Amino acid sequence: MPDSRSWLARPFTERSTQIFLAVLTLSVLAITLLHVLLPEGHPLHVSTFTVTLLGKYLCYALLAVAVDLVWGYLGILSLGHGAFFALGGYAMGMYLMREIGDRGVYGNPELPDFMVFLNWQELPWFWQGFDMPAFAFLMVLLAPGLLALVFGFLAFRSRVTGVYLSIITQALTFALMLAFFRNEMGFGGNNGLTDFKDILGFDLRTDAVRIALFIASGVALGLGYLLCRGIVGSKLGRLSIACRDAEARTRFLGYRVERVQLFIFVVSAMLAGVAGALYVPQVGIINPGEFSPLFSIEVVVWVALGGRATLYGAVLGALIVNYAKTVFTGIMPDAWLFALGGLFVLVTVLLPKGIAGLFAQRGWGRRSQSSAAKTESASGSRPIEEATA
Amino acid sequence: MPSETDDAFVRSPWMAFLMSISVATMYRGCWQWMLLVCLLSFPLFAAAQSESATGQSARLSDGAAQSLLTRLAEARNPAKPAVIDEIAMSGDARARGWLEAFSASKLARLKDAERFLIIDNNRGREWAVSDALSGESAGKVSRRDLKTLRSNNSLRGHIDGVLSMIDLSSPDAEVRLAAARGLRGSVDEAMAERLPSLIEQEGDDAIRATLKEALAIQQLEANGDPAALDTLSGSLNAAAIAAINGAAVSDDPQLAQAAKVALAGIEQKLQLNSGLETLYFGLSLGSVLVLAAIGLAITFGVMGVINMAHGELIMLGAYTTWGMQQLLPGQPGLALLLSIPAGFLVAAAVGVIIERSVIQHLKGRPLETLLATFGISLILQQLVRTTISPLNRIVVTPEWMSGSLMINEALSLTLNRLYIIGFALFVFAGLMLIMRRTRLGLEVRAVTQNRAMARSMGIKATRVDIMTFALGSGVAGLAGVALSQITNVGPNLGQNYIIDSFMVVVFGGVGNLWGTLVAGMSLGLLNQFLEPWAGAVLAKIVVLVFIILFIQKRPRGLFPQKGRAAEG
Incomplete structure (x- = not known):
């Protein structure tokens, strides 16, 4: 369906995008208003704690959208997206560390506390420039983007796909986790970066900053969603779906499959980086645990639960699973891993199209989903040479 | 100890005694080098000896033993070695326990009484003790009531040697070998005089060689004997290497030169090992x-x-x-x-x-x-x-899986x-x-x-x-x-193993058992050879990155499947 409108404007005409954006905007607004306008004791008052928690969920949702972009529309199951998320988080964390200045425990204006503790004399070269917010925010995009570029270039050029790619992405994040655990790396080792004070000169602990971060997460999610929707609807997006469903055929038609894959992979990694960067100031810490393979694979299950290749399904999945996690770990921590493990099995065996698939079955939003529905049916019955390659 | 011989050991007090000796000699072997480690292991000593001492018929009467110990306690330091020798020569089964306890400063005397006690545990204010003569536990005694017999390094060295000499005449070849190993680096002049005759009598080649080494170490250290250097030149023993190192800086230029040559040879051997x-x-x-x-x-x-x-x-x-x-x-x-x-x-x-x-x-x-x-x-x-x-x-x-095979x-x-x-x-x-x-x-x-x-x-x-x-x-x-x-x-x-396992399979080539064997072994070797200069974690990271890069070059692993199976 050729469209004369710009690729980024087109999603606004889609019913699903309209609904998603409306729901997102309204909920963010509602929560902000409930928090600001109602007094503390009011039954409908949303506490600062809840606002921060919801902000965290929104970051996870953005990460899930990034994973859905590569998994749902490109057919690449990345088990290492947590690495990009964490890299974005570390870039943000480094900026926040430099913002502390001389208010650290050791009061050193030049070096973060953990470096003083390790007896380092000067700032390593890779920490230079992180005192400038603009540079740090650029690195939030560039660090994961570059890693994805190099890794993707090597992998896609030699046509590593399918299960192999999944396993080496997992090895990638595992290797990074081991590396970041080392004190010598200069990223705080085991403890990571924490004890943040300010962001852009505003105190992180105040309610206003918390709600601002929450709103920023919501806006980032909305923009990220729009961007993905735009890509998916464009010619490039259709090409990427072609790569997913019949890689060899697309290649024989004369398209450079690896370039499509590389572009989408890098965009997705950058989105994950942004999610990580917004996540860190809200939780107040970033440590190598975010690189753990378990986290990355958990993200995949959010997407699988919500329904892949729908984008809104990814958001839904992230919110549901994380809410469940918060509730479960609160009341019976032992049961959480059972529930998560069971979720993995049930979703893959019984709900291959996720919750969004259920919606589609009931006929909700069918008119607007004509393109998405097509891709979903295609993903259910992938050609055999792709599936077993 | 192998389990099937446990019964025999328990039945014969003499064998039990030997067992404790061999345990003790193992510790003593490293005494010279790792005094700290030994100090930490003294509780083990005490345990071993008290076990061996229970229920044995001593050859010395309690009165004689008491007088020996009293002399040990009351003699001045220069006179103590003689008493130690006397105790060792007595042939009493408890002698080893006394000497070891004395050397570890765990032999004590009850104040205002003649009774000798061995301290089993010196934690806290109340120390667990056992009677030195009967070997039976004597409950707990306040540390203020105890007067510990002080030993010093030279006395410890002497006891060390004396005990080894006892072991060297043991009928059990294992015990003799262990004693001979322990002797290296702790031979003093008095012992050096008696060693040649022992070497003469010794029937076992390995023990004789070890004894010769022990003697040569003493000769080299004391006299700078070039013949001793020859004996030691191929040795990998730490004491021997220390002796050669000493010779390498000696005043005799010829000896120093020869020692340096020997050291280079040893260095090469060590590297190979x-x-x-x-x-x-x-x-x-x-x-x-x-x-x-x-x-x-x-x-x-x-x-x-x-x-x-x-x-x-x-x-x-x-x-x-x-x-x-x-x-x-x-x-x-x-x-x-x-x-x-x-x-x-x-x-x-x-x-x-x-x-x-x-x-x-x-x-x-x-x-x-x-x-x-x-x-x-x-x-x-x-x-x-x-x-x-x-x-x-x-x-x-x-038990048959623990321990090690000494090459x-x-x-x-x-x-x-x-x-x-x-x-x-x-x-x-x-x-x-x-x-x-x-x-x-x-x-x-x-x-x-x-x-x-x-x-x-x-x-x-x-x-x-x-x-x-x-x-x-x-x-x-x-x-x-x-x-x-x-x-x-x-x-x-x-x-902890799942990612590694996948790496091995992918590296080796999917669907190929030989590939898995080769890949597993080579990754294991790569990891171990990287570890000394990169550290364990970095070595693992390097290996992971290596595999990631390798997969780019050969996406189907070391031994890819060929033919139609590869397409399926």
């Missing part, structure tokens, strides 16, 4: 990787099923070993042997359940299989955590790793046989190559699937049994 040791560690790590990965090579490589729960099947094998040992307390060896089939069956059964309940529904969807089996791995982990314990369980290593002074191979290398090769050979020589193997290969054709030839593909998965899972269980001997058995055991 440390290279061999790294090789051994590499092979043992490699065989662990092969064991962990080879089951995966079957399920993933042959069947194309990604089983992320493979690590947890390994864990179940390890827990089976633990369970067996709980069922058969006191017989860790038998339990370990029994858990080889048991671990296989448990893991295979769980594997079949996983295959039937989940994997068969996800045929042809490898990514979904990956996710579902990952979920299963979480459930299995949590199951172990809630039903057994989140903490590590202790799996006992049977020479600088190189000894730990037995448990040797067994694991052997076990890995055994499992590998068994699997090769099954895949190459049995009906099952034939059918598995047929179904792998062309499922539809195999079915039309009358092969029950579903049955083959189940059998293959059971085999792969069972082998994971075997890996778990082996791993229980070298790592902690806990709920996270499997997680």
Whole structure:
């Protein structure tokens, strides 16, 4: 369906995008208003704690959208997206560390506390420039983007796909986790970066900053969603779906499959980086645990639960699973891993199209989903040479 | 001590005494070098000696013993060596205990009384003591009431030597050898005079060589004897090397030169040995990787099923070993042997359940299989955590697997790793046989190559699937049994191996058992050879990055499948 409108404007005409954006905007607004306008004791008052928690969920949702972009529309199951998320988080964390200045425990204006503790004399070269917010925010995009570029270039050029790619992405994040655990790396080792004070000169602990971060997460999610929707609807997006469903055929038609894959992979990694960067100031810490393979694979299950290749399904999945996690770990921590493990099995065996698939079955939003529905049916019955390659 | 001789040891007090000697000499051997370590191990000493002293008929009467000890306590320091010699020569079975306690400053006298006590535990204010003469526990005594007999370094050295001399006339060759080893570096002049006659009498070649070395060390240190240097020139013993080092800086230029040459030779030998040791560690790590990965090579490589729960099947094998040992307390060896089939069956059964309940529904969807089996791995982990314990369980290593095989002074191979290398090769050979020589193997290969054709030839593909998965899972269980001997058995055991295992399979080439063997061994070696200059963590990272880069170059691994099977 050729469209004369710009690729980024087109999603606004889609019913699903309209609904998603409306729901997102309204909920963010509602929560902000409930928090600001109602007094503390009011039954409908949303506490600062809840606002921060919801902000965290929104970051996870953005990460899930990034994973859905590569998994749902490109057919690449990345088990290492947590690495990009964490890299974005570390870039943000480094900026926040430099913002502390001389208010650290050791009061050193030049070096973060953990470096003083390790007896380092000067700032390593890779920490230079992180005192400038603009540079740090650029690195939030560039660090994961570059890693994805190099890794993707090597992998896609030699046509590593399918299960192999999944396993080496997992090895990638595992290797990074081991590396970041080392004190010598200069990223705080085991403890990571924490004890943040300010962001852009505003105190992180105040309610206003918390709600601002929450709103920023919501806006980032909305923009990220729009961007993905735009890509998916464009010619490039259709090409990427072609790569997913019949890689060899697309290649024989004369398209450079690896370039499509590389572009989408890098965009997705950058989105994950942004999610990580917004996540860190809200939780107040970033440590190598975010690189753990378990986290990355958990993200995949959010997407699988919500329904892949729908984008809104990814958001839904992230919110549901994380809410469940918060509730479960609160009341019976032992049961959480059972529930998560069971979720993995049930979703893959019984709900291959996720919750969004259920919606589609009931006929909700069918008119607007004509393109998405097509891709979903295609993903259910992938050609055999792709599936077993 | 080997278990079958336990009875004999218990029955004969003399043998029990010897046992304590050999334990003690082992410690004494390193005294010269690691005084600190020895000090820490004194409680062991005391335990060993009090055991040996109980219920023995002493040759000395209590009165004579009392007077000897009194003289030891009251003599001035220069006169003490003579008393020590006298005690040692008395032939009394308790003499060793007294001397060792004295040397460790654990021989004490009760204030205002003549009674001698041996301090068993000097923690806190009340010290646990036992009577030096009867060997029986004497309860607890306030430390203020005790007057400890002080010894000093030169006395300790003397006692050391004296005790070795006693051992050297022991009828047991093992004890003599241990004593001779302990003597190196602690021979003094008095002993040096008596050593040549002992060497003469000695019938055992190894002991004689060791004694000669011990004598040569003393000769070299005391007299700068060039002949002694010749004797020592090939030795890897730390004391000998120290003596040669001393000679290398001596005033005699000729001796110094000769010593330097000898040192260079030793250095070369040491390097060779440390290279061999790294090789051994590499092979043992490699065989662990092969064991962990080879089951995966079957399920993933042959069947194309990604089983992320493979690590947890390994864990179940390890827990089976633990369970067996709980069922058969006191017989860790038998339990370990029994858990080889048991671990296989448990893991295979769980594997079949996983295959039937989940994997068969996800045929042809490898990514979904990956996710579902990952979920299963979480459930299995949590199951172990809630039903057994989140903490590590202790799996006992049977006696025939502990200890080490001493190749020479600088190189000894730990037995448990040797067994694991052997076990890995055994499992590998068994699997090769099954895949190459049995009906099952034939059918598995047929179904792998062309499922539809195999079915039309009358092969029950579903049955083959189940059998293959059971085999792969069972082998994971075997890996778990082996791993229980070298790592902690806990709920996270499997997680630690799953990424490594996948790396091995992918590196070796999917669907190729030889590839798995070569890949596992080479990754193990690579890791061990990188470790000395990169550190353990960095070595692991380097290996991971290496594999990631390698996959870019050869996406189908070291030994890719060729022909039509590669397309399927």
